[in-house]
Amino acid sequence: MQKELFEVPVLYCNTDKATLRCAVAEDATGLELVVVDKNNSFYRTTFDVNSSLKKIKGDEKEWKAFYDSIIESCNSNDAKVVCNGNAEVTIGLAQFTVTKDASVKDGAYQMAQLLFDSINLRTDSKAATRFTEGLQKQEAELLRQVTAMEQEKRSLADMISFQEADEKANMEEYSTLQAQLSEITERWKVFCAENGKDPEAEDPDAPIEPDFSKPIGRRGTAQDCRKHDEELLRLAKSKFCPAENETVQTKALEGDNDNWLRVIRPYTKSQYDEHIKALPEGARAQCMKVIDKMDQWDYDVWVLQDLADKGSLFYTAYSVFCYWDFFRRFKIDEQIAMNFFTQVEAGYHACPYHNSMHGADVCHVAQYILQKGGLKEKAELTDEDCFATVVAGMIHDYDHPGLNNNFHVKIQSYLATLYNDRAILENHHLAEIFDLCKDPRFDIFHGFSDEQRRDVRETMIEMVTGTDMGLHAKIFGAWKRRIKQDHDLHKKKETQRQALVMAIKMADISNCGRPTFLYLRWGMKLIEEFFMQGDNERHRGDPVSPFMDRAAPSMSKSQIAFMNFVVVPMYESIAEYLPDMHFSVDHAEENKQYWNDNDDSV
Ligand SMILES: [Zn+2]
Numbered sequence: 001m002q003k004e005l006f007e008v009p010v011l012y013c014n015t016d017k018a019t020l021r022c023a024v025a026e027d028a029t030g031l032e033l034v035v036v037d038k039n040n041s042f043y044r045t046t047f048d049v050n051s052s053l054k055k056i057k058g059d060e061k062e063w064k065a066f067y068d069s070i071i072e073s074c075n076s077n078d079a080k081v082v083c084n085g086n087a088e089v090t091i092g093l094a095q096f097t098v099t100k101d102a103s104v105k106d107g108a109y110q111m112a113q114l115l116f117d118s119i120n121l122r123t124d125s126k127a128a129t130r131f132t133e134g135l136q137k138q139e140a141e142l143l144r145q146v147t148a149m150e151q152e153k154r155s156l157a158d159m160i161s162f163q164e165a166d167e168k169a170n171m172e173e174y175s176t177l178q179a180q181l182s183e184i185t186e187r188w189k190v191f192c193a194e195n196g197k198d199p200e201a202e203d204p205d206a207p208i209e210p211d212f213s214k215p216i217g218r219r220g221t222a223q224d225c226r227k228h229d230e231e232l233l234r235l236a237k238s239k240f241c242p243a244e245n246e247t248v249q250t251k252a253l254e255g256d257n258d259n260w261l262r263v264i265r266p267y268t269k270s271q272y273d274e275h276i277k278a279l280p281e282g283a284r285a286q287c288m289k290v291i292d293k294m295d296q297w298d299y300d301v302w303v304l305q306d307l308a309d310k311g312s313l314f315y316t317a318y319s320v321f322c323y324w325d326f327f328r329r330f331k332i333d334e335q336i337a338m339n340f341f342t343q344v345e346a347g348y349h350a351c352p353y354h355n356s357m358h359g360a361d362v363c364h365v366a367q368y369i370l371q372k373g374g375l376k377e378k379a380e381l382t383d384e385d386c387f388a389t390v391v392a393g394m395i396h397d398y399d400h401p402g403l404n405n406n407f408h409v410k411i412q413s414y415l416a417t418l419y420n421d422r423a424i425l426e427n428h429h430l431a432e433i434f435d436l437c438k439d440p441r442f443d444i445f446h447g448f449s450d451e452q453r454r455d456v457r458e459t460m461i462e463m464v465t466g467t468d469m470g471l472h473a474k475i476f477g478a479w480k481r482r483i484k485q486d487h488d489l490h491k492k493k494e495t496q497r498q499a500l501v502m503a504i505k506m507a508d509i510s511n512c513g514r515p516t517f518l519y520l521r522w523g524m525k526l527i528e529e530f531f532m533q534g535d536n537e538r539h540r541g542d543p544v545s546p547f548m549d550r551a552a553p554s555m556s557k558s559q560i561a562f563m564n565f566v567v568v569p570m571y572e573s574i575a576e577y578l579p580d581m582h583f584s585v586d587h588a589e590e591n592k593q594y595w596n597d598n599d600d601s602v
Pocket of ligand 1: 396508
């Protein structure tokens with residue numbers, strides 16, 4: 001609000017043709033002019049200080065001088081009014097066009113009313129207070145809007161800086177790949193020359209993909225366990241399971257009970273506090289800030305991926321195991337667990353979306369739903385159920401080729417034949433993991449009895465196959481019917497597992513329930529993966545699947561439909577059972593609104 005404006009009193013002036021009133025507008029946005037002419041017609045217009053009034057004032061004059069000249073002219077009746085449809089008003093040198101208000105039948109009465117109101121305002125202290133309160137409310141509202149806009153500005157700035165970091169990393173990777181490509185091309189040319197082949201005869205645009213007509217070989221790395229930041233693991237471990245005393249750190253390993261100390265010796269609580277305090281700013285400190293958020297919704301795998309040598313899955317899995325104290329609870333050999341995490345991480349492809357970061361993300365969210373979401377308590381889940389959930393989360397898209405089940409069915413791939421077109425990839429993720437665990441170096445289940453192993457395996461199979469969106473209607477329908485009856489899911493293994501399937505399904509599409517900038521980061525990656533499948537289909541001469549055509553993007557339409565028909569109903573019904581998860585519905589609604597405001601369809 002403009003300070004000078006408030007020094008303008010209510011001014012009246014009479015000309016031979018009309019009566020004129022000039023005062024601060026009720027909403028304090030500018031100067032209001034009111035005119036009543038001889039025919040009793042009424043004219044009224046507010047001149048906004050930021051637009052029309054500014055124009056009338058001109059650039060030369062200061063506001064104070066401008067208002068002073070208006071006041072002086074009014075007080076000395078130096079005003080002219082010409083009424084011809086509108087009222088053309090001249091006050092001193094300033095010219096105003098005041099619009100006729102035909103809805104007012106008795107202009108003089110209305111003018112008298114205004115006069116009465118302003119006298120009232122001066123003499124009636126309550127009216128004056130009401131007026132001031134009105135202004136204060138407006139001010140508070142404006143301030144609120146400013147704060148909201150500042151917040152939005154900050155989150156946009158965040159998003160931009162993330163994108164810049166992303167772009168930089170992509171460019172670096174791109175140049176590494178370029179260098180590798182030119183080396184391979186050279187070797188290819190030499191090979192062709194030696195074997196009498198024509199290097200130009202190959203199709204350079206052919207998408208590179210595994211031969212889907214054969215079983216896909218085991219992925220993973222040659223090393224059992226990846227390179228890792230031992231101090232970071234030590235801090236993560238000490239945060240969640242600190243050593244009871246200093247002897248724990250030095251004693252020699254004796255047996256199964258010490259399995260949890262096989263690799264990393266944790267600090268005691270007080271040592272941990274000291275180390276955290278002394279931790280210099282940098283990548284490790286940033287990673288610890290993420291790990292600190294284990295039971296918060298804004299745990300950020302993107303930061304871990306960038307700062308911990310692409311290890312978001314490895315470090316998340318390790319930290320989650322410490323958080324749930326699984327190493328001790330199930331006597332798991334820490335080295336075997338670290339080998340397992342390494343192989344799981346390496347088994348994810350470098351797809352835009354279905355990569356190891358997605359595995360890390362789903363692992364984190366699934367355990368969030370168990371703990372903070374209240375599922376463990378409400379469904380009275382066992383430790384084995386929680387273990388199965390965490391592991392199912394991290395492996396649920398293992399060896400995902402970035403091409404979906406429909407694609408496999410369409411090209412009749414080896415996997416489609418093997419699994420008879422039923423939950424093809426989901427079966428594959430599970431089978432590969434259980435096969436991996438036949439090797440004792442990677443057997444994450446080695447501490448279990450046969451019965452525990454069977455139980456965990458069944459839960460994991462139920463959960464991971466449940467992530468097949470082709471089964472969504474069936475699974476979700478059964479869930480809705482079940483919770484309509486009652487919420488006593490804890491009474492049967494079958495209904496406990498039903499709840500666990502819903503938890504991993506929610507975790508799998510939890511991007512939609514994240515703050516908008518994170519949701520968009522994931523969304524852009526997913527659409528890129530869709531487009532790559534579309535490219536692949538086009539190259540094969542097949543029709544391009546809906547929403548996968550790069551040439552006809554329709555992310556807004558597909559996302560709004562997905563939100564309306566899948567995400568929001570599912571989140572709402574989960575929140576009905578777990579009220580602590582309700583906040584995700586609000587995020588989903590906000591994200592839907594984003595696409596309503598930013599339609600990208602052509
Ligand atoms: Zn997934």
